[in-house]
Amino acid sequence: MDINEMNRKAITIMKYWDPFAIGSESYGQEIGNVITQLQVLDDPSDLAKTIxxxxxxxxxxxxxxxxxxxxxxxxxxxxxxxxxxx
Incomplete structure (x- = not known):
């Protein structure tokens, strides 16, 4: 799996999450920020705090x-x- 495929799958995971139940289209910027941080963070706790x-x-x-x-x-x-x- 290359980085682009990983990013697409990560975006799908984030869209499915919908923590505020307002629709996945409402999280574009937040999902982008999380995907950016995913590139540099390897610790789930650090990524969770960022999210x-x-x-x-x-x-x-x-x-x-x-x-x-x-x-x-x-x-x-x-x-x-x-x-x-x-």
Missing amino acids: QMNYEYSFGKWIPLEQCVDISYKLIALKFKAKHII
């Missing part, structure tokens, strides 16, 4: 860290699969 802060900043609503950790593990697993680390 939480990013969405809270944009929407003014707090997401429990546990929900962010769940999605971050999916994204990190995808990244490691793309790198053939797993």
